[in-house]
Amino acid sequence: MSSYLAVGGVSAVLRSLLTNALTNGGPSDILNSPLGITATSPDLVPVGPDEQPRVNIFMYYASLNPALRNQGLPSRNAQGTQISNPPLALNLHYLVTAYGSTQFDPEILLAWAMKVLHDTPVVPRATIESALDDLKNGNQEGKLISGSMLANQIEHIRITPETLTTEEIYRLWTAFQTHYRPTTSYQVSVVVIQDTQTYASNLPVQTRSVMVLPMQSPVIDNLTPTPVTTGGTLTIQGRHFIGGNGDTLVSFDGAPGIAPATLQGNCLRVVLPASLQAGTRSLRVLRTVVYSTSAQPHAGFSSSPMPFQLAPAIAPATPKTVKQGHGLTVTLSPAVGSMQQATLYIGDHAIPIDQRPVTGPATSTTLDFPVPASFPTGTFPLRVEIDGAQSKLTLDSTIGSPTYGQLLPQLQVTP
Numbered sequence: 001m002s003s004y005l006a007v008g009g010v011s012a013v014l015r016s017l018l019t020n021a022l023t024n025g026g027p028s029d030i031l032n033s034p035l036g037i038t039a040t041s042p043d044l045v046p047v048g049p050d051e052q053p054r055v056n057i058f059m060y061y062a063s064l065n066p067a068l069r070n071q072g073l074p075s076r077n078a079q080g081t082q083i084s085n086p087p088l089a090l091n092l093h094y095l096v097t098a099y100g101s102t103q104f105d106p107e108i109l110l111a112w113a114m115k116v117l118h119d120t121p122v123v124p125r126a127t128i129e130s131a132l133d134d135l136k137n138g139n140q141e142g143k144l145i146s147g148s149m150l151a152n153q154i155e156h157i158r159i160t161p162e163t164l165t166t167e168e169i170y171r172l173w174t175a176f177q178t179h180y181r182p183t184t185s186y187q188v189s190v191v192v193i194q195d196t197q198t199y200a201s202n203l204p205v206q207t208r209s210v211m212v213l214p215m216q217s218p219v220i221d222n223l224t225p226t227p228v229t230t231g232g233t234l235t236i237q238g239r240h241f242i243g244g245n246g247d248t249l250v251s252f253d254g255a256p257g258i259a260p261a262t263l264q265g266n267c268l269r270v271v272l273p274a275s276l277q278a279g280t281r282s283l284r285v286l287r288t289v290v291y292s293t294s295a296q297p298h299a300g301f302s303s304s305p306m307p308f309q310l311a312p313a314i315a316p317a318t319p320k321t322v323k324q325g326h327g328l329t330v331t332l333s334p335a336v337g338s339m340q341q342a343t344l345y346i347g348d349h350a351i352p353i354d355q356r357p358v359t360g361p362a363t364s365t366t367l368d369f370p371v372p373a374s375f376p377t378g379t380f381p382l383r384v385e386i387d388g389a390q391s392k393l394t395l396d397s398t399i400g401s402p403t404y405g406q407l408l409p410q411l412q413v414t415p
Contacts, residue, residue, distance in 0.1 A: 125151045283306055311390060314383075339356075380411055
């Protein structure tokens with residue numbers, strides 16, 4: 001692989017290639033000095049009546065090589081630690097321009113330079129090494145480029161003609177802000193730049209294990225009962241609840257799975273965790289997989305989410321009576337989150353309350369509802385709704401009970 005100095009090394013190799021070609025049938029009578037072949041920006045080339053014959057090469061653009069741009073990626077692991085030195089593969093785009101104040105000089109020089117590059121579609125490694133060795137006795141920049149390791153990279157240096165439209169040529173020379181001269185373009189590829197700094201690579205694979213399982217994810221057909229109260233047991237009916245060599249778990253709202261109370265191939269029962277809040281919840285049936293190389297269970301198959309309603313329950317500790325214009329404190333199970341919507345129903349009358357302040361506790365088992373002073377007196381069934389899930393009313397079927405045949409729980413509103 002090459003260092004970042006290889007980009008300058010390519011320009012030096014192209015210049016050396018043309019310089020050496022002067023003694024092999026080149027226009028040495030026109031270019032009587034190697035200084036007539038340069039690698040600089042067009043705006044730095046002297047032009048005018050005293051313009052000297054010259055062939056100039058200029059790298060005007062560097063692009064990523066599409067075939068190698070993703071080689072060696074990713075270069076860092078999940079912790080951000082470097083695990084490789086990914087290469088930077090570049091295509092270099094050059095303009096070859098001919099100068100001269102004498103008639104026909106630019107045409108002769110440009111055609112000669114194109115013939116030399118045409119005859120060298122792949123630059124030999126010996127040519128690269130010779131060009132870089134010649135720079136060791138030059139200026140400071142040349143000494144740096146001579147250590148670019150361009151000749152040692154695995155990819156060859158290829159010279160390919162490139163076709164620019166008239167519009168592209170016009171824009172380039174307008175950007176140079178100098179007089180236009182006969183020019184052509186080439187792509188030189190591929191320059192592979194790669195760091196040589198040390199890194200900690202991943203450990204090699206010590207053992208390999210292949211396990212084949214049928215593609216049968218759990219399928220949920222039905223949930224009962226719904227709605228269900230906190231601490232209750234949900235019965236899940238479906239298919240493919242047992243399979244493979246792992247465990248079957250139930251996940252509520254994306255939380256880590258818990259083991260069911262009972263498990264069969266098409267039916268399982270699970271006790272709702274106390275941490276679930278009232279409202280519309282969802283669950284999935286998960287099947288883990290244990291590989292022969294590790295006892296740690298891994299994620300395997302999962303059913304689609306199935307929604308259900310977790311209904312709140314009014315605790316017996318809630319007062320049975322309330323006065324008009326006073327507040328009513330209702331004790332609920334499970335605890336209600338501060339961002340959940342809560343509505344109290346006294347008979348057919350709804351009393352909503354706003355969300356609780358964020359500065360207060362995140363959850364609470366009691367909620368305060370204001371009873372308007374104009375609320376009618378009497379005895380009414382009492383319900384509460386949390387995020388769309390309502391508490392249940394039960395019919396008193398105890399013979400001889402004072403509330404026989406009535407819905408419970410009840411609230412009496414007094415003057």
